[in-house]
Amino acid sequence: MRRIAAKLFNPKSDRAGSDPRRSRRWWKRVALDKSAHYTMRLLTMATVGLVPLIAGALLWRAWPILATHRLTSLLFSQAWHPLRGEFGFLPFIMGTLWVTTVAMLLAVPPSLLTAIYLAEYAPVRVQRLANPVIDLLAGIPSVVYGVWGVLVIVPLVGNQILPFVSRHLGALALFRTDNPTGFGVLAGGAVLAVMIFPLIIAVAQDLIRAVPQGLREASLSLGATRWQTVKHVVLRRARAGVVAAVVLGCSRALGETMAVLMVVGNVPQIPRSIFDAAYPLPALIANNYGEMMSVPLYDAALLGSALVLLLVVLGFNVASRLAVMRLVGTN
Amino acid sequence: MKQHRRRRLEERFFLVLMVFSTVTVLGSLFLILYTIIRRGMPALSVDMLTKVPKGGYYLGKEGGILNAIVGSLYLAGGGTLIALVLSLPIALYLHSHARHSRVVHVTRLALDVLWGVPSIVYGAFGFIILLALGMRASLLGGIIALALLELPIMTRGMDEAIAMIPDALKEASYALGATHLETAVKVILRQSAPALLTAVLLAFGRGIGDAASVLFTAGYTDRLPDSLLSPAASLPLAIFFQLGTPFPAVQQRAYASALVLTVIVLALSIAARYFAKRLTRNVVK
Amino acid sequence: MEATQIRIQDLNVWYGSQHILRNINAAIPARGITAIIGPSGCGKTTLLRSINRLLEETEGMRVSGQVLLGGVDIYRPGADVTAVRTRIGLLAPKPFPLPMSIYENVAYGPRIHGWHSGHLYEIVQRNLEAAGLWDEVKDRLRTPASRLSTGQQQRLCLARALAVEPQVLLCDEPTSALDPISAQGVESQLQRLKQDHTVVVVTHILRQARRLADNVMFMWLGELVEEGTAVQLFTSPNDPRTKAYLAGSIG
Ligand SMILES: Nc1ncnc2c1ncn2[C@@H]1O[C@H](COP(=O)(O)OP(=O)(O)OP(=O)(O)O)[C@@H](O)[C@H]1O
Numbered sequence A: 001m002r003r004i005a006a007k008l009f010n011p012k013s014d015r016a017g018s019d020p021r022r023s024r025r026w027w028k029r030v031a032l033d034k035s036a037h038y039t040m041r042l043l044t045m046a047t048v049g050l051v052p053l054i055a056g057a058l059l060w061r062a063w064p065i066l067a068t069h070r071l072t073s074l075l076f077s078q079a080w081h082p083l084r085g086e087f088g089f090l091p092f093i094m095g096t097l098w099v100t101t102v103a104m105l106l107a108v109p110p111s112l113l114t115a116i117y118l119a120e121y122a123p124v125r126v127q128r129l130a131n132p133v134i135d136l137l138a139g140i141p142s143v144v145y146g147v148w149g150v151l152v153i154v155p156l157v158g159n160q161i162l163p164f165v166s167r168h169l170g171a172l173a174l175f176r177t178d179n180p181t182g183f184g185v186l187a188g189g190a191v192l193a194v195m196i197f198p199l200i201i202a203v204a205q206d207l208i209r210a211v212p213q214g215l216r217e218a219s220l221s222l223g224a225t226r227w228q229t230v231k232h233v234v235l236r237r238a239r240a241g242v243v244a245a246v247v248l249g250c251s252r253a254l255g256e257t258m259a260v261l262m263v264v265g266n267v268p269q270i271p272r273s274i275f276d277a278a279y280p281l282p283a284l285i286a287n288n289y290g291e292m293m294s295v296p297l298y299d300a301a302l303l304g305s306a307l308v309l310l311l312v313v314l315g316f317n318v319a320s321r322l323a324v325m326r327l328v329g330t331n
Numbered sequence B: 001m002k003q004h005r006r007r008r009l010e011e012r013f014f015l016v017l018m019v020f021s022t023v024t025v026l027g028s029l030f031l032i033l034y035t036i037i038r039r040g041m042p043a044l045s046v047d048m049l050t051k052v053p054k055g056g057y058y059l060g061k062e063g064g065i066l067n068a069i070v071g072s073l074y075l076a077g078g079g080t081l082i083a084l085v086l087s088l089p090i091a092l093y094l095h096s097h098a099r100h101s102r103v104v105h106v107t108r109l110a111l112d113v114l115w116g117v118p119s120i121v122y123g124a125f126g127f128i129i130l131l132a133l134g135m136r137a138s139l140l141g142g143i144i145a146l147a148l149l150e151l152p153i154m155t156r157g158m159d160e161a162i163a164m165i166p167d168a169l170k171e172a173s174y175a176l177g178a179t180h181l182e183t184a185v186k187v188i189l190r191q192s193a194p195a196l197l198t199a200v201l202l203a204f205g206r207g208i209g210d211a212a213s214v215l216f217t218a219g220y221t222d223r224l225p226d227s228l229l230s231p232a233a234s235l236p237l238a239i240f241f242q243l244g245t246p247f248p249a250v251q252q253r254a255y256a257s258a259l260v261l262t263v264i265v266l267a268l269s270i271a272a273r274y275f276a277k278r279l280t281r282n283v284v285k
Numbered sequence C: 001m002e003a004t005q006i007r008i009q010d011l012n013v014w015y016g017s018q019h020i021l022r023n024i025n026a027a028i029p030a031r032g033i034t035a036i037i038g039p040s041g042c043g044k045t046t047l048l049r050s051i052n053r054l055l056e057e058t059e060g061m062r063v064s065g066q067v068l069l070g071g072v073d074i075y076r077p078g079a080d081v082t083a084v085r086t087r088i089g090l091l092a093p094k095p096f097p098l099p100m101s102i103y104e105n106v107a108y109g110p111r112i113h114g115w116h117s118g119h120l121y122e123i124v125q126r127n128l129e130a131a132g133l134w135d136e137v138k139d140r141l142r143t144p145a146s147r148l149s150t151g152q153q154q155r156l157c158l159a160r161a162l163a164v165e166p167q168v169l170l171c172d173e174p175t176s177a178l179d180p181i182s183a184q185g186v187e188s189q190l191q192r193l194k195q196d197h198t199v200v201v202v203t204h205i206l207r208q209a210r211r212l213a214d215n216v217m218f219m220w221l222g223e224l225v226e227e228g229t230a231v232q233l234f235t236s237p238n239d240p241r242t243k244a245y246l247a248g249s250i251g
């Protein structure tokens, strides 16, 4: 600390007995500070304005199609014939919902159980080993997840799960399909699930840890088992946080592009079963980049769907962040 | 007594489920690494790393992915540089001038929201910028998209790193009459330097691995990028395109490229962790 | 004095390489109030938490030795921790109301043990009365417990602890977070409880120990220096350290 003090002030000026408040040096320091302040503030404001800017730009480019087509027909029509000027997004919206739902069903239970285990049960040694590994999992690029999905998940679905399930549960529409490839909703959901494990685990774990130790001990000293304590006290207290973690994971799943695109089949249809191929919105945008400038209104349609995606993801995100803020505020 | 046995059973049951889940999650990382190494190793060669694609590369003929490796380094390097120039002042601002003001909350919320924006949206936004400027897909376009993608990651990382510095240290500096700026640069920056580097490395890792944002903005080419305005290849897209060909030999190369990308990203991630650890040793308590 | 309720034999506690409790041997008689006194950091809380095995919730704490409850070692292999903690309750220095209503807080213990055979309401009422809180909350049993004042919360925690019918009640500075009036309230409830419970109270306040205690244990740097009846220990302490502490010259 003293070293810093020595560097901040030239001791000579003090010795000279001059009032540092009046010196030229002081004015220079203040001026520098002021200008830095304004620069930083400008940058910060620009960042805050970035979200509306992105939304505005997308709206601007999507306007041609919004002006010529009714919103209900865009959102609820199945007819997707860009060359004929028909842009019905329903198959893609449904594709997104199917894949995201399957991903959440597969991801949420193991993620939450892992978060609870690491925060409440695991010895410190295990935590120190597991958490970095989970962080590494979070860092893997989505194309690599895609490659892994093509190499492992798709054959697994196509060769093992599909034959098994259709033999035993084939009577249910949810499991009936004429797509034997393995590329489809289930593969996309499974790859996505693995991708959002780390996110849900990290957020949920943080918020579970934020529950005061005294609460756990209060429950334990009444003779509750650890699981009873977790179930009735810890999770109850961290409820909003757990919801926030799940919502955050969901918003990540909704917007994920490359990995899903590589395993989901990309057929513009409304999926009827978890083995059907699907075509989620992000995949639609990414796949048609090449041709979108040559067909009238096509680029407006795709950027419009990017806008829809952005708004949905934003809604989820803001809700989750606000929940966390409220929770942390009350703790 | 029956109740007693029941809750013991419940405890057991959930513990088994939890351990099973944890093993599944950790196992999935190892399975991914195993798969990528196992399938990527055979096709990996010196040529792959040191040559650009020759004619017929995508049919299985000679060449490598040097164009993509170099392109990715340029793209992510440029994006990281711009993001750094923007995010360092913002992160410092949140902890010096703007401390205790409402701006901090709003900015953090905005950053968190930006953090959640899908990369395909950044790609689309970058594409619109290019259109508005009358430019084509180029190295510069990719850099802009990646800078936007990395900005919230880096700023939040720095924000959290700086938050670890004890308040007392900053206050001691103010108490000595230092201005906000002097405190920011001489105390905050110095104290948190290793952790700031962590944030930079993590953002770089995210940038180099992202495909959707460079898809529209950087284009793809078999040549090495020679100017900011020419298109640039990137590793994620190289993987994507090679995997999309119908030739097994080229798909093999996609696996090898995935291995290269994974190694780069994991190395960055581990280096980041190393610097984050150093922080705790250097901070004056 | 009646029979010994808790016997502590060669109890040692380490935290890493730090030796926190050294060779504690003590006998806590059944019924009545035993006060544990001693300077800050001497291990009072640690001793208390080792008596209901809550200590093992702190990672890194190692315990050796025996704590016998009614002649049976609570640390014996295969002992059921939840049964130990049900019989030996603990009141923390700060109240921690569970994130649920006042009623649910008191009902929590009986519920998790599966005792809810219809008369849960009576259990809640009886224990809130025993903690001296019933009249203040009987009209708002369904409101969240966190809305109570700190003093009320502490009495709620007392009621909650009593609802699982422990034989022993450990209190760690139960009045340290309270104002004098609330503190007096808690003290008088403890006086009543000692009729049919064994109460152990850790306190910093010597006058509180004098008011409440039938027996006193004096600790110093992780050791149990002296134990005896309140009268004996306060009027004619044997150990010079006890003398000095009571005179206010150390600790
Ligand atoms: N969770 C813990 N981690 C590390 N050390 C601990 C922990 N709990 C207690 N200790 C150490 O054990 C010793 C005894 O602590 P304890 O809390 O039992 O003291 P105490 O007599 O209750 O003090 P006080 O009167 O201040 O409450 C102290 O030296 C303390 O540093």
Ligand SMILES: [Mg+2]
Pocket (backbone or CB within 6 Å): C044, C045, C046, C172
């Ligand atoms: Mg204590």
